Amino acid sequence: MSFLNAVRSFIVVFNYFCMTFTIVLNLVYIVQLFVSFFRVRKDYDRHFSDDYLRYEDSENLMPISLIIPAYNEQENIVQNVRSLMKLNYPSFEIVVINDGSTDRTAELMVNSFHMSPIETSIRSQIPTRHIRKVYYSRKYPNLLFVDKDNGGKSDALNAGINISSYPLFTCLDADSRIEKDALLKLSLEFLKDSRTVVSGGLVRIANGSRIVNGELKGFTMPKKLVERFQIVEYYRSFLMGRVFWGATNSLLIVSGAFGLFRKQTVIDVGGYKTNTIGEDMEIVVRIHRYMRKNRKKYRISFNELAVCWTQGPMSIRDIRSQRRRWQIGLMDTLISHRGMTLNPRYGMVGLLSMPYNWIFELFGAVIETIGYFLVPFSLIMGELNMFFFVMYFLLAVLLGVILSEGSLVLEQYTHRAAMTARQSIEISVYAILENFGYRQMISVFRVEGIIKYRKLRKNWGKIKRKEFDQ
C-alpha cells in the first residue's frame, strides 16, 4: 500500500515538474525571442548602412576557400559547384573533397569541369586519411578536386583545410545552396571586428522556394505537411535561438551547412573531430574552450542576413533519422566538453549556454516526452484535475504558438520578399498546427537519439532530399 502511495506521489510530483519545466522552457524561449527581435531589427538597419555591395570588388576582404565534402553526391555535386562559381565575392576558391565515394561523384567532377591530376605538395597541418589525387581544371582555375580515402565528413573537411590556400574557409554541404551575396555579408563580420573567428549564416528550408544561381526567385507552398512544419521550425531555431546566442557570444553551434571560419583558429584547436557525427557543434565548442582557456579575445557571431538554402527531408523516416543524428551530436559534444558546464572560467558559455543545452535541449526532450505519456495517464488514473490538465495543455500550445509566430514576425523583419503576405499568413497557420502532433513526434525522435546514442554515434545515415531547380 505504501509502495502504491509512493508511486502516486511520484506521479503527482513529476506532473508538477513537467508543467513547471514546460513553462520555464517556454519563458526562456520568449526571452530569446524578445532579445532576437531587437537584434534582428538592429542588424537589418546596420546591414543597410554597411552597404555591403561596395565590397564586391574590394581587395580588403579576406579571400575564402569553400570546402565541400562529398560522399556519394553524384546527384548534387556538379550542380552545386556550378552555382558556387557564380557567387558574388572578390576572391575565393572551391575545394571539393571526394571522401572515397562509391558512386560517380569523382567521375562527374573530373568530366564536367575538365579536370586533370596535378602533383602538388600539401601542407599537412591536421592529420587525415590518404589523399589519392588532386585535380585541377584549366578552365576553372579556382576549382580544386581532391580524391581521398573514406574517412568521414570531418576527415574530408580536415583534408580541405590542409589543401586550401586562403585564411578563411567555409564548409558547405553538397546538397545546399548559398545565396549569391552571402559570403560578402558573412565576411564583413571578420572585416568589422578583428576578434571574429567564426561566423554562422542562416540556414533556410528551400522546399517550395525557387532558387536559381543563388538567388531566390519565388515561393510556392510545399506540398507535404512535414515540409511546411520545417519552414516554421527553422525560422524558430535560427532567427530566435541562434540570433540570441550569437548576440551573447555564446553560440555553441554553427550549422555544418554554412559557416565561415578563421582557418588558423581551426588548425590551432586541432581541426574537426573525426569520431563524431556532431562535428559542426563540436568544433565551435572546442574553439570556445581553447580561446577562453588561453584567455584570447574572440567572437563567434551569427549573421541572419547571410543565407544558405537547404532542402529539408520530405518523409517522416528521414526527419527521424536527421533528428536522431542531431540529438546524438548534441549529446556527444556536451559529454566531451562536460568540464565546461557551470565552470566560470568559460564565462557565458560555461555558465549559461552549456547548462541551457544540457537542461533544455538534451534532457528537455526526455522530460517533454515522458510528460506526453505520464500526464494523460495521471488524468486517467484520477491523479490530475481535469481543469488543470486542460489549462496546462492550452498554455503549452499557446506558448509554442507565441514563439513560432514571433519567429515569423522576425522573418518579416529580415525583409524577404519572395513569400507573399498571403503565403506568409498561410505559413503561420502551421505555427499553430505543429503543436498538435509534429512537435511531439520530434521530441520522441530526439529521445530515440539519446537512447541509441552508443549504437548510432558514428553513423551518419543518408537522407533523401529534393533537387534544386536549375
Added chain:
Amino acid sequence: MTYEIISIAALLLCLLIIGVEYIFHYRLAEQQDDNAVRIEGIRRRLKMRVEGVLFAPTASSRAAEITSLVKEINGDYEVYELAVEAMRDYREQSKDERVDRILEEVDEAAKPVELYAKMLEEGDVYHKSYACRRLADLDARDHIDALRRYVNDKNRDLAYNAAMGLARLGDVDTVADYLLSIQDDRMYSARIVNEFFDDFGGDREALAARLFESCNPYMRNTIIKAIAHYKIDAFRPMYLEGAVGDNLQDKIACVKALAAFGYPEDEQILQMAAKDRSWVIRASAVRGLSLLESRTALASVKRALGDREWWVRHAAADSIIKMNISPQDLEDILGGYDRFAADAVKNVLYRMIDNY
C-alpha cells in the same frame, strides 16, 4: 480558486500576445507586398524614363527627358539609385561611353548631393552612415564639415562611415585623428587601415607621415604593411632601420615594405632577411629578391624552394617563375631531390601555362 484565475489570466494573456503578433505579422507582410509592388512599378516607369534619356535624339529632347526623370525621382534616394543602376547596367552591357556623360547630366539635374545631405541631417544613425559614404562617392567636398561632425560620434558605425567618407575626400587631419583614436581598440581589424589607405583620395604620404608622428607600434606596422605597395620613397630610411633592427614586428613590416620596391641596393638586407628565423620575414624577403635580376638573388630564391616552412616554399615557387630563370635551372629544380620544391614549382607552372 486563485490557481484557476491565474491560469485563465495566463491563457488570455497568451491569446492577446498571439493576436498582437498576428496583426503585426500581417501588417509587415502587407507592407512588404506593397513595397514589392511599388518597387516593381518604379522600375517599370524608370525603364521608360531611362531609355528616353539614353536614346533621346537631340540635346533638347534629352534635357526634357532628364526633367521627367528628375520628376520621377522626386527627391527619393531609392528611386535615384534605381535610375543610376539602370543606366550603369546599360553602360555595362552596351559599353556605350556616352552613358558616363549622361549620368553627369542626370546628377546635375537630380542634385543627389542634396538628397544625401538631407539624409545626413535628418536620418537615423544608419541613414546618416549611409549618407556619409554616398556623399563621398559623389565627391561632395562642400559637405566635408558636415561629415567631420560625425567622426567622433559615439555610434561606432557612424563614426567609421564618416571617417571613411572623409578618407575618400582626402581629409588628412580628420582621418588621421580618427585612426589614432581607434589605434588601441583591437576590435578594429587591421584591414580597416588598409581600406582607409586604399580609398584615400588625398596625399597618402602626408596621411602616413601624420600618423607615424604619434601612433603606437602596432598601428605603425599595420600602416607600413598597408602602404608597402605604394612604394613611398620618403619612408625608406625608416624601413631600412626597421629591417635590420631587433623588433620582430617592425622587421616583418619593414622587410615587406622594402621588398615591394625591388631596388638592387636593398639586396643585401633582403638576403639577410631570407635567412631570418621568422618564416614571415623569409617569405617577404623571397618576394623582394624575386624582383631583382641578379644571380645571387636567384640562388636565394632557389634555396627558399626547399625551406622548412610551407609558406616560404610557396612564396618562392610563386616568385621564381617570374624571374629570369634559365631552362637548365628550371630542369634542376623539377628533377631535383627536393620533392616539395619540385611540386611547388609544378603547381605554379600549371597555372602559368593556363594563363597563356
